[in-house]
Amino acid sequence: MLALSQTTVSRALNGYPEVSDETRRRVTDAAKRHGYRPNPSARRLATGKAGMIGYVLPTGAAVDIDPHFVEFLSGLGDYARGHDLDLVLSPADANDEETTYRRIVANKQVDAVYVSSPCPADRRISLLNRLGIPFIVHGRSEGLDFEYAYTDIDNEAAFNDAARLLIQLGHNRVALINGDIRQTFALFRERGTRRALSDSGLALPPALIRCSPMTEENGYRAARSLLEGETPPTAIICSSLIMSLGVVRAIRDLGLAVPDDVSLIAHDDVFPWLRPENFSVPLTTTRSSIRLAGQRIAERLAARISGLESGFEGEVWPVDLVVRASIGSAA
């Protein structure tokens, strides 16, 4: 035995100043020796801190979790592992996430929350802001009348760069195959593309835009309908690598070739299992590792939990433009 009160042990272990170095050493030694770890349930009840970060997972028969999620998770895990943070996924009805958010906050099940794939004026963000729990948004929302903390990539600049490059190559009919337009990232991408074109006196008419969930099949359909249209594009910018699998298939099906008939640039979130350089014609991409974003967001959440970070800083990361063989000058 240590012949010390529980108070002192608790303080020693939690780094409070009113315990002598000597005593603290004895306590931590003994704790290590006996493998003592404070019971988290008890600690939770006493402090209200859970030592976990939360994510509300939209589910439902018609809801598919984005395959990007797993990469994000890898990043989050990379950081969390070293910092005694667990992640709790709370499944929610995709049509009523609010109830779940309220529950996890009211129950203090998690110390902080992250939000992904925001849409304009995202209700989840207003809710979390009102509930007063620390949170970070992966991505951005628009049209909210308050500030919040986020980490995002510069989608607008990325797609602006991509479009500019195509324009420089002489393309004047550039199409955009985008993700679900209800999400902010898709809006920004369209905006960036459009700006590049209009800066050069060109347009991005509705006939050259497609928006849909980012599956191979949707990529195929979008590309096919674009290329079979009245004034087919000579270049396509595509929001995802998975979609561009379908785009490439459509181009081939139509007897066309990349880049001779169609130039192609895609956005690459960096999957370990599908890489743009391995496409039959290596793909020019705008690249930003979603895994790194996961790491960073975990780091920021941890900082917020421990009070090291506060305020409403938004981060916007630049995006690489990696040129490969899939683009060429306009015919």
Add this chain to the structure above:
Amino acid sequence: MLALSQTTVSRALNGYPEVSDETRRRVTDAAKRHGYRPNPSARRLATGKAGMIGYVLPTGAAVDIDPHFVEFLSGLGDYARGHDLDLVLSPADANDEETTYRRIVANKQVDAVYVSSPCPADRRISLLNRLGIPFIVHGRSEGLDFEYAYTDIDNEAAFNDAARLLIQLGHNRVALINGDIRQTFALFRERGTRRALSDSGLALPPALIRCSPMTEENGYRAARSLLEGETPPTAIICSSLIMSLGVVRAIRDLGLAVPDDVSLIAHDDVFPWLRPENFSVPLTTTRSSIRLAGQRIAERLAARISGLESGFEGEVWPVDLVVRASIGSAA
């Protein structure tokens, strides 16, 4: 106020018999009216039950989370949503998951655990068995000297069926592009393939087997090296749809065609974003929805937590063989 003791309220809410129906009704009514929900932290401390299921997530710079995981998660969420179950992901160093398993069990952070991608004589399974926490394995292990509960698909039969079909079509050089052979599912798949061949007096020599993590690139490399070998196969069975993207690319790069030069069958875990019928030549597949497995495993875990299920039942699900255009008779 209800003028009832805390005891009675607790019992009423938790369905204990020693409270009159009348009282129970009053209590539940009042609870609903005031939106009262027992504080989970307090309940945890008192009962030791967490209301969560756990998963230890291997992480590390060199570790990539399998994209199948997200589909499994969808299924798990589908079930968990309706049953007040949250999922906690505990990131662990991929080289030392044991510490994390011990921690979550010792701390009673979760009521049950699931294990995925087991390998032969999987240490995690023995550990959980020893620690005595309810768990379900997604997949199977071999060489363990005790029984345990699992849900798995019949990988051996699936690949046996696939190989048999190819043999019936006259193929006698069938190659197998498998996943990482350290995992049980890969062993079973090889076994099933080999059995079909040897049943017909054919062999599956090492020269016709490739094993590697299931990426597009590895699929390409495997197919390429097989087809450029001394006695190239006329048919290939591939363990994943993602890999078969690479396989198809390799076949095309070599100026060959599916199915005229090479027949191809792949295993399909059912991704919403990549479907075998959408391959340039629609792919014959062995199909089993990993999302359904997630649902089922969540259900079994819940049943174990509430004591409805116990024992060591292993489930093995049959696998569909879906024939599409990618196979033909041997030249």
Add this chain to the structure above:
DNA sequence: TGTGGGTTCCAAAGCGCTTTGGCTTGCCTT
């Protein structure tokens, strides 16, 4: 009338921590 057995409820003791408020020391002033 007395007694045994249900039924329905309650007071109080945990669960294992953190935190408040206070009590000793030892040492430094004046």
Add this chain to the structure above:
DNA sequence: AAGGCAAGCCAAAGCGCTTTGGAACCCACA
């Protein structure tokens, strides 16, 4: 030598539930 002040420690009161061990009551049966 008395007073003051940190430094270091402790007892006990929570945190919000569940569960134990009774107690009170009502009814039936002898």
